[in-house]
Amino acid sequence: MAGPTIKDLKGTCTDLQCAFKEAEIIFSFVGNQEGPLWVAYKAVAHQYQSQNIFYAFDEGEAPVEWTQKREIPFVAVRKEGEEDFFANPSKDPFSEFPGTDHNLTELLSAWVDRERFPTFVEISRGNFPTLLSTNKYIVMAVLDQDKLGRITPEMTEFKNMVLSVVMKNKNKYHQLFQFGWVGTPSLVNSIAMDTLPIPSLFILNATTFQHHIPDDEPQHLTHEAIEVFLESVLNETAPVFGGRSLGIRIYRAYYEGKTNLSEMWAGNPVLTTVIFGLPLAFLSLIFYSICCADFMDANDDDDSARHEKKE
Numbered sequence: 001m002a003g004p005t006i007k008d009l010k011g012t013c014t015d016l017q018c019a020f021k022e023a024e025i026i027f028s029f030v031g032n033q034e035g036p037l038w039v040a041y042k043a044v045a046h047q048y049q050s051q052n053i054f055y056a057f058d059e060g061e062a063p064v065e066w067t068q069k070r071e072i073p074f075v076a077v078r079k080e081g082e083e084d085f086f087a088n089p090s091k092d093p094f095s096e097f098p099g100t101d102h103n104l105t106e107l108l109s110a111w112v113d114r115e116r117f118p119t120f121v122e123i124s125r126g127n128f129p130t131l132l133s134t135n136k137y138i139v140m141a142v143l144d145q146d147k148l149g150r151i152t153p154e155m156t157e158f159k160n161m162v163l164s165v166v167m168k169n170k171n172k173y174h175q176l177f178q179f180g181w182v183g184t185p186s187l188v189n190s191i192a193m194d195t196l197p198i199p200s201l202f203i204l205n206a207t208t209f210q211h212h213i214p215d216d217e218p219q220h221l222t223h224e225a226i227e228v229f230l231e232s233v234l235n236e237t238a239p240v241f242g243g244r245s246l247g248i249r250i251y252r253a254y255y256e257g258k259t260n261l262s263e264m265w266a267g268n269p270v271l272t273t274v275i276f277g278l279p280l281a282f283l284s285l286i287f288y289s290i291c292c293a294d295f296m297d298a299n300d301d302d303d304s305a306r307h308e309k310k311e
Contacts, residue, residue: 005045006054009061016063019055024080024118028055030062031073037088040105041075044112051130052116075108077115086111110135114178119170120163121180125187131206136178137233138204139166142196145183158199158218165226176234178206186259191242193255201226203233212238 013019045054075086141162143155166179203212232238
């Protein structure tokens, strides 16, 4: 992302309204640009400069409703028209985290990592690894887009139902869940090691890589059923699948290999035959020449011996 790491109101934008229109998600430092929190903010802004926008405001430039709620200096995020604030542990004398620059930077970085995505984000293979770094539960509405990026009315209805649950419980769940939708089922199928129905709901624990699937069929899911399912995941009463054990990783590799081969065969069986057939043919010739050479030489020696006896 071009431009300074941390912007102010002396650049392209000279007022808050312009700054807040620059992106859906904007992080802001409010207060004098000094001290441990400012040092941590600069380090984190440099870390995420390519993905997010960071501002620094003087106390008089920040929204009044912000400065009335927090002790200056503080860090805030404005996301989708609402704000949230970083809980600075160095201001809490009973905090288990000492207020050092190093720990403060780590804590602020983790908070930014959790807050830097929209509430209901489109998930792809490109941003999936960064979503895992949030260490939240990743809740995915699994859909299937065509080549033009379109989905069926049934999928649209399912997506909107999940979105309505998300927005209704936004304040309740946003610290623990990252919600989104995925238009490429193969991404989720490789995690689940199974072919999920379309549409469906899938929850992945970003920390343990374990996943959860509702007991109800997708067509029977309702707003209430989704909320009950989310609560069961938090209460650790929902069935758990997958993980990172050696056996799971081996089976996942087998499943992905089998799936990729099946997709190749379905897409172009002739090319697949050539790709795998030619190397197998060459290997067969090599093994044949190695294993059968001695046998053929022995037959030649026997034939020579018989001719000598006849003479």
